[in-house]
Amino acid sequence: MKSYKTLLFDLDDTLLDFKAAEQEALKSLFSAQGMSLTDKVAARYRLLNKDLWQSFEEGKITKEEVIHTRFARLFAEYEKEVDGREMDDDYRKHLERGVQFVAGARELVSSLHGRFSLYIVTNGIARTQLKRLHDSGLYPLFDGIFISEELKAQKPMNAFFKAVFAEIPSFTPAGTLIIGDSFNADIRGGQAAGIDTCWFNRHNLPRPGDIQPTYEVRELQELQRLLQDKPGKQN
Numbered sequence: 001m002k003s004y005k006t007l008l009f010d011l012d013d014t015l016l017d018f019k020a021a022e023q024e025a026l027k028s029l030f031s032a033q034g035m036s037l038t039d040k041v042a043a044r045y046r047l048l049n050k051d052l053w054q055s056f057e058e059g060k061i062t063k064e065e066v067i068h069t070r071f072a073r074l075f076a077e078y079e080k081e082v083d084g085r086e087m088d089d090d091y092r093k094h095l096e097r098g099v100q101f102v103a104g105a106r107e108l109v110s111s112l113h114g115r116f117s118l119y120i121v122t123n124g125i126a127r128t129q130l131k132r133l134h135d136s137g138l139y140p141l142f143d144g145i146f147i148s149e150e151l152k153a154q155k156p157m158n159a160f161f162k163a164v165f166a167e168i169p170s171f172t173p174a175g176t177l178i179i180g181d182s183f184n185a186d187i188r189g190g191q192a193a194g195i196d197t198c199w200f201n202r203h204n205l206p207r208p209g210d211i212q213p214t215y216e217v218r219e220l221q222e223l224q225r226l227l228q229d230k231p232g233k234q235n
């Protein structure tokens with residue numbers, strides 16, 4: 001592996017297990033409506049939510065449209081009328097409590113802290129992401145946190161990466177690596193912005209053929225080994 005000075009980490013499903021947190025939050029939401037969360041309903045929610053965020057990433061709809069309509073749409077499919085906005089508030093309160101780590105994440109970040117400049121680059125809601133970073137104990141280990149809501153642009157948009165690069169002291173594209181689980185947001189976005197990329201492909205997904213990540217790992221421990229003997233920011 002090349003020597004890097006700056007590492008940009010995606011948060012959801014790269015360091016913190018978003019799926020576990022989401023499952024717990026959905027369970028609470030459904031039980032408050034007197035309904036039980038089946039696998040089928042959870043799968044339906046994930047698909048609906050994914051489609052909405054995809055439209056947002058493509059710039060077709062606003063973030064507000066995503067978060068204010070997703071639950072109204074979901075519950076409408078089960079013939080239940082709910083206030084999408086209120087329900088999303090409740091959902092995020094539950095979600096903020098979810099700080100399960102992806103295997104090896106805590107050890108990885110602790111081992112890199114002090115040796116590299118570390119930043120979080122995440123698409124999401126500032127309040128939720130900051131609370132999860134604080135509660136997990138990750139917050140003080142990072143030199144900076146970049147959240148799409150605050151930057152008014154999201155991965156993979158170039159505007160997101162431009163804003164991040166402008167904020168990092170003595171930033172160089174050659175000395176920077178982004179690590180993330182989303183091929184579109186993290187890998188495609190990072191590569192288009194001119195930095196090296198590491199695809200955290202935990203679920204062994206097929207690699208889209210059009211571009212190559214600089215590195216690909218199945219486990220965070222692999223990345224830890226790759227970065228072990230690297231001099232980091234002293235260089």
Ligand SMILES: [Mg+2]
Binds near residue numbers: 011012014181
């Ligand atoms: Mg992610």
